[in-house]
Every structure is written in structure tokens, then in C-alpha cells.
Amino acid sequence: MVERVIAACDGAAKGNPGPAGWAYVVADSAAVPQRWESGALGHSTNNVGELTALQQLLGSVDPAVPLEVRLDSTYTRDAVTKWLAGWKRNGWKTAAGKPVANQELIQRIDALLTGRDVTFVYVAAHQVDGDPLNAIADKAASDAARTQQGASGTASDLPEPDPQTSTASAAKPRRRPTAAKTAAKSTGRTLAARFPGTCPCGTAYPKGATITKVGSGWGHPDCATAH
DSSP: OOOOEEEEEEEEESSSSEEEEEEEEEEOTTOOEEEEEEEEEEEEOHHHHHHHHHHHHHHHSOTTSOEEEEESOHHHHHIIIIIHHHHHHTTSBOTTSOBOTTHHHHHHHHHHHTTOOEEEEEOOSSOTTOOHHHHHHHHHHHHHHHHOOOEEEEGGGOOOOOOOOOHHHHSOOOOOOOHHHHHHHHHSOEEEOSSOEEOTTSOEEOTTOEEEEETTEEEOHHHHHHO
């Protein structure tokens, strides 16, 4: 039995549209990188970069070998797994009757997929603990877009992914919510009093005052927190 090859592909455009590039990395069945390649696309879009990366990857792997493709583009994944059959039935028109974007690229990918065992796996991009193969492909595609020069290599000279910063650690400190806001969240709503009343704390509130549910009655939002 032939072992499944694991690979990742990615595209990039600096400006979208702007200087664009593509890249892929091919690994073994244990996801250990074996070889990689990237290329420049001149002035193009991110979607063209993503599709070109997939086309180049499929063309570089033996069609007889089962293949797992990891990618962070939902557009590329859905184009080949969800929308392709409908586009072909509709004469390469969308449901709205418009020509399918990037049709020639998708047609070439369709031809490369015919009769093959290919599985597509979506992975999130730019994650601290993200997929290592995706990070390599992302770096190679970004470099190709920036320099407009292609490259290739083996496991000995893989592109070094840029370090990712945790969203949580990079976020600005949150302001501590006021008692009134905390109360509003805990009770679900506040409203303007239609009539004067007395809060369970014993203090009266006038008509029009902001009140919220306090225990079994209504009263000051601050008192809801204390209650």
C-alpha cells in the first residue's frame, strides 16, 4: 500500500492585488518536510496565488500517490470541493450567471485532480501553534511575492517562518467594567423606570431613572451587583 503524502500550499499578494507569489512544501507521511518550491506572479491577487500554488503542487506529485493538501484558503478549498461541479454544469457560470473568476486556473486544477486520491484539509494561518507545513509555505510564498524571485530546496534549507505573536498577549489591556455594566450583563437588560419606585436597598429612585432587575424587584444597577 502506497503511503499518503502530506503537503501544504499557499499564495500571497502584497496589496491584493499587488506583487504576488506562490509556494508549496511536500512532506512524507509523517509530515516531515522533504522539498519545497516557490514562484513569482508579477502583479496579481491573493486568490490567483493560492490557486497557482495548488496547481503547481498537484503537478509536482505523482498522480498515483494519495495526497493530503493542507491550505489556509477557504476560497481555494471550496472552489475545488464545493463549487467546481456546479460551475461545470452551468457552463462555467456562477449561480448569478456571471463568468467564474480565475476560470483557466481552476480548469487546470480540475484536470490535475481527475482520477486522483486527494484530500483537502483547512488549517488556520498565522497561528502561534499553527500547522508547520503551512507556515513554511506561507513564508516561501511571501518571500516570492516580495522579491519577485522563485526558489526551491530540500529539508536542509527550508524557509524559516516568521515568529507569530499571540493575539491574547498583543491585545490592549481591557478596562475594568463598571458595576452598572456588570449588572446589566448579569440581568440581561436595563430600562428607564416608568414610575417612581424604591430599590431593595431602601433608596427611592425617580421616574426615568435607569433600573435593572435586583432580586425579585427593580432597582439601581449598582445594587444588582451587590445583591
